[in-house]
Ligand SMILES: NC(=O)C1=CN([C@@H]2O[C@H](COP(=O)(O)OP(=O)(O)OC[C@H]3O[C@@H](n4cnc5c(N)ncnc54)[C@H](OP(=O)(O)O)[C@@H]3O)[C@@H](O)[C@H]2O)C=CC1
């Protein structure tokens with residue numbers, strides 16, 4: 508998406524790691540800084556982010572006059588408070604942006620319960636490579652989200668990486684795979700650097716070899732529909748060095764470990780939903 512002739516106004520509530528990564532990614536993709544507003548909790552942190560990226564600042568009780576996509580990027584434990592304030596802010600204004608939640612584990616239905624209906628809600632699971640325009644994000648629309656709303660969200664997320672639609676009940680699995688996924692890759696980098704140093708390489712050499720290897724290998728994976736098994740086979744000479752290493756991995760039951768790790772992440776995402784209590788009763792005159 509080229510933002511040169513298109514104006515979509517984005518407000519991001521919660522400018523922590525993922526909120527700021529999104530702001531950085533959108534600025535990098537050419538969205539004008541005047542189209543982006545941030546709302547944070549700590550004044551210092553929020554003005555710091557706004558200053559660094561040249562974007563505007565607002566607050567939850569004083570939303571910007573214009574906003575097409577309102578991103579909620581706070582922790583699951585913080586969303587209840589934010590949605591309560593957002594519900595009140597919406598009731599006192601005619602502003603009706605698409606609410607785009609990137610919060611792990613919190614269902615669109617749960618979010619809708621805090622807001623005057625009908626507010627379109629889209630749930631997304633991005634990942635931190637969005638800072639580099641290299642995210643992969645899965646989205647699912649809530650009850651009031653139209654095709655137009657989904658396309659609007661896609662236009663924003665497209666500019667920071669790849670976007671795919673999934674049924675909402677798959678988003679917990681998506682979180683385990685691609686939301687948390689960068690951390691697994693960084694863990695591999697960390698372990699390879701430690702192992703390289705234990706073999707006698709200098710830290711700086713180990714770092715360059717490992718990051719170069721991961722970046723190069725990721726670039727190979729990113730070329731069309733490639734099969735990771737075939738790519739691995741191409742590195743593995745019979746009775747060679749790679750085969751010696753892979754045999755150690757297989758004997759250590761690494762596949763089962765990955766299976767268990769991703770299942771634990773998926774289950775944690777499912778559990779997070781239960782931490783957000785719906786509001787006690789709808790405001791007078793509102794249907795839910
Ligand atoms: N990090 C990641 O890789 C990914 C994270 N996510 C999801 O994104 C969300 C944010 O995660 P992450 O960025 O890592 O978390 P952080 O803790 O880094 O960021 C959360 C931010 O929300 C702010 N905040 C808290 N309460 C409020 C409030 N009432 N009003 C405005 N801002 C508030 C916090 O401010 P303060 O610092 O003052 O507390 C903080 O800056 C989570 O729900 C997570 O599940 C999704 C995909 C990937």
Ligand SMILES: O=C(O)[C@@H]1CCC=N1
Nearest residue numbers: 611682685686687688
């Ligand atoms: O760890 C977490 O809960 C968040 C969701 C995906 C990545 N980080």
